Structure formats: C-alpha cells, structure tokens
Amino acid sequence: MSVTLMLSLILLALMIIIGGMKGIGAFVSLWINFAIMVVMIMLINFQFNALAVLLVGGTFLLTVTILSADADERTTTIALMASFIVMFALVILILPAEHLAMAQGFAEENSEELEGLSLGININFVTLGIVAALLATLGAIAEAAIAIAAGIGELLADQPNMSLASLARSGQHLGQQIIGTAVNTVLFGFMADFLSLAIWFGKLHYSLGEIVNAKLFTSSMLSLLYAILGVIVILPITMAIFLWQQRRQLQTDMGTNHDYDGK
Structure with a gap:
C-alpha cells in the first residue's frame, strides 16, 4: 500500500467519523476537484x-x-x-x-x-x-x-x-x-x-x-x-x-x- 493511498484512507475514515455524510461529501468533492484540475492540465497541454x-x-x-x-x-x-x-x-x-x-x-x-531536458x-x-x-x-x-x-x-x-x-x-x-x-x-x-x-x-x-x-x-x-x-x-x-x-x-x-x- 502506497503512502498516498494509506493517508487517503485515514482521511476518509476521520471525515466519516467526524463529519458523517457531510464528511463523505467533502471527501468526494476533494477527488472531483482533483479530477477537474487534471482535465484542465490536459486541455492546456493540448493547446486549448x-x-x-x-x-x-x-x-x-x-x-x-x-x-x-x-x-x-x-x-x-x-x-x-x-x-x-x-x-x-x-x-x-x-x-x-x-x-x-x-x-x-x-x-x-x-x-x-531541468538539465538535459528540452524547454521547447x-x-x-x-x-x-x-x-x-x-x-x-x-x-x-x-x-x-x-x-x-x-x-x-x-x-x-x-x-x-x-x-x-x-x-x-x-x-x-x-x-x-x-x-x-x-x-x-x-x-x-x-x-x-x-x-x-x-x-x-x-x-x-x-x-x-x-x-x-x-x-x-x-x-x-x-x-x-x-x-x-x-x-x-x-x-x-x-x-x-x-x-x-x-x-x-x-x-x-x-x-x-x-x-x-x-x-
């Protein structure tokens, strides 16, 4: 298990214990925002x-x-x-x-x-x-x-x-x-x-x-x-x-x- 996955599970557990359903919603929104940012990066990379x-x-x-x-x-x-x-x-x-x-x-x-990498x-x-x-x-x-x-x-x-x-x-x-x-x-x-x-x-x-x-x-x-x-x-x-x-x-x-x- 990677550190990122382990910390994510700990975060999810704490948000459920403390926030209940709102905690689950906040956790889901966190990953939705992450997905949105990934899409934004991809679109910019594709010259949009x-x-x-x-x-x-x-x-x-x-x-x-x-x-x-x-x-x-x-x-x-x-x-x-x-x-x-x-x-x-x-x-x-x-x-x-x-x-x-x-x-x-x-x-x-x-x-x-950046040594050896192209900046173009x-x-x-x-x-x-x-x-x-x-x-x-x-x-x-x-x-x-x-x-x-x-x-x-x-x-x-x-x-x-x-x-x-x-x-x-x-x-x-x-x-x-x-x-x-x-x-x-x-x-x-x-x-x-x-x-x-x-x-x-x-x-x-x-x-x-x-x-x-x-x-x-x-x-x-x-x-x-x-x-x-x-x-x-x-x-x-x-x-x-x-x-x-x-x-x-x-x-x-x-x-x-x-x-x-x-x-």
Missing part, C-alpha cells in the same frame, strides 16, 4: 486557450467546493455569486501583475533538475503563471465565502426581526473574525511551502536583494498576496449580496402583506 480553461475550470472548482459544504440554498447561492465576482476580479488584477512581475517559468534554482514545450509561461496564481486562491475564497454567508444566515435565523443596519454591523464583526482565521491559514501554508526554499537561500548565502528578486520567491509571494487579497475582498462582496437579497425579500414581503390587507 489557457485563460478560457482557467475560467471554466475555476467555475467548476468553486461550484464543487461550495456545494460540498451542504449549506442551505440561500447561503450556497450567495457564496457562489460572491466567489465568482472575486474570481473574475482577481483575473483582471493578475493579468497585468504577472506580466509586470515576469516571475513565470523556471528559475535558475531549477536548472539542475510550446506553452506560454506567462499564461501558465496566471493560471497557477488564480488556482492557488480559489480554495481560500470559496471557504471564506461559505463561512461568511452561513454565519450571517445563522445570525438572521436567530434574530429574524433584526434591521439591515444591525445585520450589517453584526455580519461585519463576524466576517472580520472569519477573515482573520482564513488569512492566517493562507499565511501558514505559504510559510510551510517556503520553509525549504528559505533554508536553501540561507545555505547559498543569498543576500536580501537576491532573495527578493528570485523568481521562486516572487512567484510564491505573489500567490500569497493574491490569496490574501481575495479573502479580504470576499467579505464586503458577500455582505453586499446578502443585504441586497434581504432588502429585496423584505420589499417583497411588504408588497405581499399590502396586497393581502387590500383584499
């Missing part, structure tokens, strides 16, 4: 338009991730809308940022592993950098969106007569706590991923300027900043969509009650 593959694949990834949370219809809809808006906004940001940073492709530190793979590395940068943000965005939408929904369920202003203040406070945790999660993931590279830079006696200008460091730092920015922006967007839907529902209810009183 990478940005189109990214947008379609990213939409599927966000949908599967949010649906796996098994939240109510309203929470799921709001989380999906907010996630899609943030994803498209990040694409608009990442496109010029990656072109300006020029951190795509292989770095000098990869030369030993006929794929635009700038586009690949954009794809990788956005994919690195989607998980954090989806989790933050569903957590914020579900939390605000619980607040409204506990106090159905809460005014929109009070709901906005309470949701803002709740969202800030969720965002703080999500940002720390993203940061710790970056630190764990960068640890071996940092030790390598230290062993090679890189100066601070060389580290900052290294492709590996720049690409990792940009991915971190994109993810943190996406997590931060998801809060006001989710809040705005939730309040907009709540205002529409109140107006609809008032109109229905008015028609009923008239009869």
Whole structure:
C-alpha cells in the first residue's frame, strides 16, 4: 500500500467519523476537484486557450467546493455569486501583475533538475503563471465565502426581526473574525511551502536583494498576496449580496402583506 493511498484512507475514515455524510461529501468533492484540475492540465497541454480553461475550470472548482459544504440554498447561492465576482476580479488584477512581475517559468534554482531536458514545450509561461496564481486562491475564497454567508444566515435565523443596519454591523464583526482565521491559514501554508526554499537561500548565502528578486520567491509571494487579497475582498462582496437579497425579500414581503390587507 502506497503512502498516498494509506493517508487517503485515514482521511476518509476521520471525515466519516467526524463529519458523517457531510464528511463523505467533502471527501468526494476533494477527488472531483482533483479530477477537474487534471482535465484542465490536459486541455492546456493540448493547446486549448489557457485563460478560457482557467475560467471554466475555476467555475467548476468553486461550484464543487461550495456545494460540498451542504449549506442551505440561500447561503450556497450567495457564496457562489460572491466567489465568482472575486474570481473574475482577481483575473483582471493578475493579468497585468504577472506580466509586470515576469516571475513565470523556471528559475535558475531549477536548472539542475531541468538539465538535459528540452524547454521547447510550446506553452506560454506567462499564461501558465496566471493560471497557477488564480488556482492557488480559489480554495481560500470559496471557504471564506461559505463561512461568511452561513454565519450571517445563522445570525438572521436567530434574530429574524433584526434591521439591515444591525445585520450589517453584526455580519461585519463576524466576517472580520472569519477573515482573520482564513488569512492566517493562507499565511501558514505559504510559510510551510517556503520553509525549504528559505533554508536553501540561507545555505547559498543569498543576500536580501537576491532573495527578493528570485523568481521562486516572487512567484510564491505573489500567490500569497493574491490569496490574501481575495479573502479580504470576499467579505464586503458577500455582505453586499446578502443585504441586497434581504432588502429585496423584505420589499417583497411588504408588497405581499399590502396586497393581502387590500383584499
């Protein structure tokens, strides 16, 4: 039995014990997302338009991730809308940022592993950098969106007569706590991923300027900043969509009650 299979079985067992049916759904969604990413890689390798593959694949990834949370219809809809808006906004940001940073492709530190291999793979590395940068943000965005939408929904369920202003203040406070945790999660993931590279830079006696200008460091730092920015922006967007839907529902209810009183 391979280590990957053994760890997968342990993960499945723990998710079933702790999460029950939701745990099984989350485990299945994990492998569905993995399959989607494999298909995306294959399509890009077959010279399909990478940005189109990214947008379609990213939409599927966000949908599967949010649906796996098994939240109510309203929470799921709001989380999906907010996630899609943030994803498209990040694409608009990442496109010029990656072109300006020029951190795509292989770095000098990869030369030993690539020795003897051909780099003529006929794929635009700038586009690949954009794809990788956005994919690195989607998980954090989806989790933050569903957590914020579900939390605000619980607040409204506990106090159905809460005014929109009070709901906005309470949701803002709740969202800030969720965002703080999500940002720390993203940061710790970056630190764990960068640890071996940092030790390598230290062993090679890189100066601070060389580290900052290294492709590996720049690409990792940009991915971190994109993810943190996406997590931060998801809060006001989710809040705005939730309040907009709540205002529409109140107006609809008032109109229905008015028609009923008239009869």
